[in-house]
Amino acid sequence: xxxxxxxxxxxxxxxxxxxxxxxxxxxxxxxxxxxxxxxxxxxxxxxxxxxxxxxxxxxxxxxxxxxxxxxxxxxxxxxxxxxxxxxxxxxxxxxxxxxxxxxxxxxxxxxxxxxxxxxxxxxxxxxxxxxxxxxxxxxxxxxxxxxxxxxxxxxxxxxxxxxxxxxxxxxxxxxxxxxxxxxxxxxxxxxxxxxxxxxxxxxxxxxxxxxxxxxxxxxxxxxxxxxxxxxxxxxxxxxx
Numbered sequence: 001x002x003x004x005x006x007x008x009x010x011x012x013x014x015x016x017x018x019x020x021x022x023x024x025x026x027x028x029x030x031x032x033x034x035x036x037x038x039x040x041x042x043x044x045x046x047x048x049x050x051x052x053x054x055x056x057x058x059x060x061x062x063x064x065x066x067x068x069x070x071x072x073x074x075x076x077x078x079x080x081x082x083x084x085x086x087x088x089x090x091x092x093x094x095x096x097x098x099x100x101x102x103x104x105x106x107x108x109x110x111x112x113x114x115x116x117x118x119x120x121x122x123x124x125x126x127x128x129x130x131x132x133x134x135x136x137x138x139x140x141x142x143x144x145x146x147x148x149x150x151x152x153x154x155x156x157x158x159x160x161x162x163x164x165x166x167x168x169x170x171x172x173x174x175x176x177x178x179x180x181x182x183x184x185x186x187x188x189x190x191x192x193x194x195x196x197x198x199x200x201x202x203x204x205x206x207x208x209x210x211x212x213x214x215x216x217x218x219x220x221x222x223x224x225x226x227x228x229x230x231x232x233x234x235x236x237x238x239x240x
Contacts, residue, residue: 050088069098078146095143097124103137111230113138115190121145161192168200172218175201179225186229195231203233 055061064070070077078093102116117123121142144150164185168178178199186193201214201222208214226233 050091050093052082052088066097069096076146094147095145097141097143099139099141101137101139105136105138107230107232109192110138111186111190112192113140113190117142161194162189164193164195164197166195166197166199168198170200172215175218176221179221182225182229186231193229193231 053064055064065079068077068079070079076096078096080091080093080095082088082091098121100117100120102113105113105116113126114123117126117140121144124141124143126141127139162185164182166178166182169175182195199222201218202208203219203223203226205214205219225231
């Protein structure tokens with residue numbers, strides 16, 4: 001390369017830095033600790049500015065990394081941990097955590113919140129229905145891949161569901177084993193779930209037909225299991 005070409009290339013690089021500083025509102029003294037790698041610049045359409053930040057305490061780090069998403073002058077800010085030794089350009093900035101809302105979901109479909117959110121992105125956490133907010137919706141945090149198209153609507157349709165045929169422990173002192181088994185099955189999957197069979201227990205005293213009365217503690221154990229597993233009593237007709 002001739003001296004003239006080298007001078008032209010250097011001038012072009014300086015112009016690019018000046019444009020970046022003007023775009024970000026930076027001054028010369030703000031660039032004192034900035035190191036520019038000597039390598040061929042990427043195509044203009046693929047250029048992304050990267051800023052390395054150091055936090056004085058864990059609380060500040062958590063506030064910034066978990067309090068987003070953040071934007072700068074209308075552009076989405078992507079974040080990733082940095083170990084201070086890796087080459088900055090090797091850091092992959094492809095994901096962002098955002099909050100989404102799932103509206104008008106019947107309480108019977110509450111176990112499907114995770115599955116629905118997973119259709120949008122990687123499920124992170126979920127808040128209880130409308131706690132602290134107005135409206136009928138679930139608030140869920142998901143991790144999105146910014147390289148993929150954004151989904152605004154997802155379908156609940158699915159050909160998969162679960163069926164569990166239950167026969168409750170006949171001895172009341174052992175009935176808790178049935179409830180524990182149902183709780184374990186409930187937490188093992190988010191697919192729609194149907195439980196049927198003979199639970200050897202009733203939810204309410206008026207469901208019992210026969211000699212003697214039902215123990216309130218035994219019925220409460222059944223009710224607690226139904227609530228915890230997000231099951232709905234479909235009712236019945238006739239005598240079984």
